[in-house]
Amino acid sequence: MVDFYDDLETQDPAAREARLFSGLSAQVAHAQKHSKAFQTILAGVDATTITSRAALATLPVTRKTQLFEIQKAQRAEDPFGGFATQSYGAAMPQLFASPGPIYEPEGTAKDYWRTARAVYAAGFRAGELIHNCFSYHFTPAGSMMACAARAIGCTVFPGGIGQTEQQVQAMAELKPAGYIGTPSFLRIIVEKAEEMGVALPSVKKALVSGEAFPTSLRDWFAARGIQAYQCYATADVGLIAYETTAREGLVVDEGVILEIVRPGTGDPVSAGEVGELVITSFNPDYPMIRFGTGDLSAALPGPCPTGRTNARIKGWMGRADQTTKVRGMFIHASQVADIMRKFPSLSGKARLVVTGAMANDHLTLHVEGDSINDELITQLGGAVRDVTKLRADITVVAPGALPNDGKVIEDARSYD
Secondary structure, eight states: OOOOSSGGGGOOHHHHHHHHHHTHHHHHHHHHHHOHHHHHHTTTOOGGGOOSHHHHTTSOOEEHHHHHHHHHHTTTTOTTTTOOSOOSBTTBOEEEEETTTEEEEEOSOTTTTOOHHHHHHTTOOTTOEEEEOSOOSSSSHHHHHHHHHHHHTOEEEEOOSSOHHHHHHHHHHHOOSEEEEOHHHHHHHHHHHHHHTOOOTTOOEEEEOSSOOOHHHHHHHHTTTOEEEEEEEETTTEEEEEEOTTOSSEEEOTTEEEEEEOTTSOOBOOTTOOEEEEEEEOOSSSOOSSEEEEEEEOEESSOOTTSOOSOEEOOOOOBSOOOEEETTEEEOHHHHHHHHHTOTTOOSOEEEEEESBTTOOEEEEEEEOSSOOHHHHHHHHHHHHHHHSSOOEEEEEOTTOSOSSOOSEEEOOBOO
16 A cells, blocks of 8 residues: 555645645745846746746746856856845855756754655655755755755764765665665665675665666665665756656655746646646745756656656657757757747747768758658758758658657767
8 A cells, every 4th residue: 555745645636736826926926026136037027927838938948058047147246146035144044066966955943854755755754764865065955855854853973974884884774764866876886795794674765866777776775675765856946857656767756847838948847748847836946947057858658557646758869959069050959949939930940950971961851741841841941051050961751750769969979
């Protein structure tokens, strides 16, 4: 029998949607009033009208690269670039730095990053000891999981990273119920324990994140008595989705609105199509309205077999930032979108493919369609030149022929 973290996980989908969107306009208004960054980003937006997915989709996407640039430009006045609604003091007991650096605040909420749901789904329960091997240095990963563990009622050993022999010793002596950290470091610890001849019989479960978790590695852990599950979270919005015992994709967290958009745009994709994950969070201290993660994924049909009713995603499927340099010019995914917007009759996928050897680049725009005439092909070629300042051949393919992998720019050049 499945044990759920709370009743939200089995809520009727329509009720969940109503709950999330009933609070969305207030969060947009809060961001406009208390976040200087969103005062600018959402200037002119009537928050009271943002009560549906269609309305949300009209707002601009703020991508991680933009967040960094805004922070960098305002570093001297505000290290958070105007995104945080709190300042130093009791309301912000800690802050962290992700690569860039991008600075992120931690507030005082009990489960500030909302990661307790993922820890619980991985099998951890109150009264257990968790060996936490996410870094506590600079980045927030260690704190994200420690906060979650304490919210559940677990004790945490802050193992951090490195010092493998000491990690083995601590596990052998403290007997934790399981491990939280990257999957690769757990393997290193287990292999070191085997090399040292030290048994770790208490370690029966794990929650892993931060890197790819292939089925082969999951099975490697299972063969050693460790059931490991993964979650997907970021320092910007906290938990996004988590794995369950069904092992069929990742279930979306109850505290975010998740959209999947065509890379380089804010336009939602059709059901099942790969696109960029865009997240809206309800964190009052660090509101993120349509935050573009830069990660690709796709929605899975139907509910989780465990009985959880929220939407599911396939997991991490690559990066949405497909910027590439051609003949000394940068081409961005957003430019492909700009080209296709000029032709509203073409509703299928498009992909700009770069081929040729170094210094001899060749562009071809592949477009899905079944009634594209020579005149339209000529217009498409002109649009490519207008937007990118580069020439491209146009290739028409059948609807649905392009791969469903989220790519709108493919670098297929030879670098031999």
